Amino acid sequence: MNIGTVSERSGLPAKTIRYYEDIGLIAPDRRDNGYRDYSMEDMHRLRFLQRSRSLGFSVEECRQLLSLYGDRDRESAEVKAIANAKLGEIDRKIAELQGLREMLGHLVANCHGDHRPECPIIEGLSGRAPVH
Amino acid sequence: MNIGTVSERSGLPAKTIRYYEDIGLIAPDRRDNGYRDYSMEDMHRLRFLQRSRSLGFSVEECRQLLSLYGDRDRESAEVKAIANAKLGEIDRKIAELQGLREMLGHLVANCHGDHRPECPIIEGLSGRAPVH
DNA sequence: TGTCGGCCTTCCAGCAGGTGGAAGGTCAAG
DNA sequence: CTTGACCTTCCACCTGCTGGAAGGCCGACA
Numbered sequence A, B: 001m002n003i004g005t006v007s008e009r010s011g012l013p014a015k016t017i018r019y020y021e022d023i024g025l026i027a028p029d030r031r032d033n034g035y036r037d038y039s040m041e042d043m044h045r046l047r048f049l050q051r052s053r054s055l056g057f058s059v060e061e062c063r064q065l066l067s068l069y070g071d072r073d074r075e076s077a078e079v080k081a082i083a084n085a086k087l088g089e090i091d092r093k094i095a096e097l098q099g100l101r102e103m104l105g106h107l108v109a110n111c112h113g114d115h116r117p118e119c120p121i122i123e124g125l126s127g128r129a130p131v132h
Numbered sequence C: 001t002g003t004c005g006g007c008c009t010t011c012c013a014g015c016a017g018g019t020g021g022a023a024g025g026t027c028a029a030g
Numbered sequence D: 001c002t003t004g005a006c007c008t009t010c011c012a013c014c015t016g017c018t019g020g021a022a023g024g025c026c027g028a029c030a
Helices: A003-010 A014-022 A040-054 A059-069 A076-109 A120-126 B003-010 B014-022 B040-054 B059-069 B076-109 B120-126
Strands: none
Touching: A003 A014, A003 A040, A014 A040, A040 A059, A040 B120, A059 A076, A059 B120, A076 A120, A076 B076, A076 B120, A120 B040, A120 B059, A120 B076, B003 B014, B003 B040, B014 B040, B040 B059, B059 B076, B076 B120
16 A cells, blocks of 8 residues: 555555654555555554544554554553553643633633723733732 | 842743743843843743743743733733633633543543453554444 | 656655753852 | 852754655556
8 A cells, every 4th residue: 555545544644654654653565666565554553543642642652552552462451551641641631721721711701801901811911910 | 130030930941031032022131241131020021921821822822912911002802812712722622632531531441451461442542443 | 659647755844832961151159 | 269050052852743845656648
């Protein structure tokens, strides 16, 4: 399969696929003309990457997951540990964003939003009228 | 004030403060010895930057807010519009993360997490057993 | 046979938003 | 006069790609 084909089927841009090869996540064959030639196994790995990236795993985490993916002797506990760590990260990020949302929402709610210069948002950001 | 002092008082690393100068967010005086010399006004701007960055505004948005901050004739509507746009972005991000959380939580919940190789997480990521 | 469009290749640069480190100048205390 | 903490500039690096230039290759059509 040419890169255009796997790109379409995996949902990853060709540029990204070449980049994944650069950083050693995948190693397709080459044809005589220099074109990359992807096997079905390569396709599965790319699809795997696409999904795990979109679930928020970092490239390095994807590298780990990918090696577990190809490991017949893996222990599911190992995979679960990685996924659980990521779950914790996601939870922390959500909590952080909710904190921001509350603070910013507070500022916005108190601002007239008219032609006058008085603005609690600016005041809040400047720290003169701290928001808690 | 030296950079170390403003760094401590604004909560921004010295490196970051120099970087903000590089990109034109701030322009402190210089002493004869070449050291940067920060005024109280500079301090307020840095604190403003620290707060607005930590509330999720991009550097370019901070630049806009900062120019409104120093503008006696600003209209609060302008500030409110920027803040409201950011609020929408934060909401979208939260929703996206909650989606991820749900999907990943689903995978994790179904994984034994023991010494056996069978792993619904890996299967889910590989796309063989799609999760909805 | 030429040539045209669409694919493929490599390489280099750049995005955000900093961070790390090297090499060197300055200052205040002891 | 030295020591150590501070300050300076400059350049490279981080993540995860993305864009573009310059050139090779392939299949169809005239």
